[in-house]
Amino acid sequence: MNPALAFDLTLCALVLGVAGWTVASRDAFGSIISFIVYGLLLAIVWVRLGAPDVALAEAAIGAGLTGVLLLGALARMAPDPGPRRPVGSLQILAAAGCAAVGLGLAWSVIQLMSETRGLQAAVAQNLPAAGVENPVTAVLLNFRGFDTLLESLVLLAALLGVWALAPEEAWGGRPGLAQHVRPGGVLATFGRMLPGVGVVIGVYVVWTGSNAPGGAFQAAAILAAVWLLAIIAGGVETPRVRSTALRIALVGGTAVFLGVGAAALAMGGAFLSYPPQAAKLLILGVEAALTISIAATLALLVAGPPVRP
């Protein structure tokens, strides 16, 4: 057995084991921690599947931000209800149903493996006119830019839903409780040091996404993370959600994207079609605006609904 296959087998076994522990663990906290580990192992799976951009997104958003969301929610909920009910016939029925779904999917995947036609050739053919060299960025922001536009709208819709759950007295106020941090301690110090480093790394990731693995969403997750760190370390306060500046920052990315698309339409092309000579500039501009908006949206999604006026 060659080493690559042995590595893949070990990786798959690890991921399955950790996922199994996530589902079967006794308490919710252990389940969430093992979910974060699962997300990080999945990032290695993405590298093995030739998808470094997805690996970055999975590690930052799938494992990191989702894990923080889950831990935050767990802290605000009632403690676990105690020892489990014994496994009854309903659970066995559910397990059988899920196993059937898994087997059906596995059978379909095996059938589909023999069909190897993909879109690599079509993307490679149109890549020179796309303005960027990273094919994933070209697909996300040029060839399938409409999907990305709608995705930014989905993020805003989710944020509206979260804000709508604010209690009456805190409507339009600040998410999260006031943080009291020991001055000079580890959290306060890192909360001052890391955000600067994080901003540089975030800007680099979106800039280099044009011709290397990276991109707007990964950079936005990094920027959201350092903003949240600054908030948790007591450096800045969460903004009031009724603040106009915040709302402009949130919709700015989608607005710029829509504006560029409409301008392309007005100049005789299709909606969201970039002229090849200006494509790189337009894509970078849209990415910059999108990164800021998505970073703000992700951070506020994690911060939750407003709880104080």
Place this chain on the structure above:
Amino acid sequence: MTEAPALFGLLGSALVALGLYGLAAAPTLIRRIVGFNVAGSGLFVILGALGARDAAAGPDPVPQALIITGVVVALSATALALAFAVRLAAMGQRADTLETLPEDDR
């Protein structure tokens, strides 16, 4: 890039099955949301494995872009679901049931 994408396709199917079981049979609401996330990422692994089928032509960037979109949308859905769960808990719903409380108990 791996030479055995079928292996990862099978991994994805197993993850979907595990996640669905977690979604169906977990004792509390928050663990159902975790199960939903495991199932979702399993689906993404299937999609990614299908994108890595052709070793000669290299990885297919279109499924990868779709997966990145999917990861972000799954996060938004999870954030909204958890906000609902926290609000329900604040209103007095017990963690291990999905029954709604009668009006006068809220």
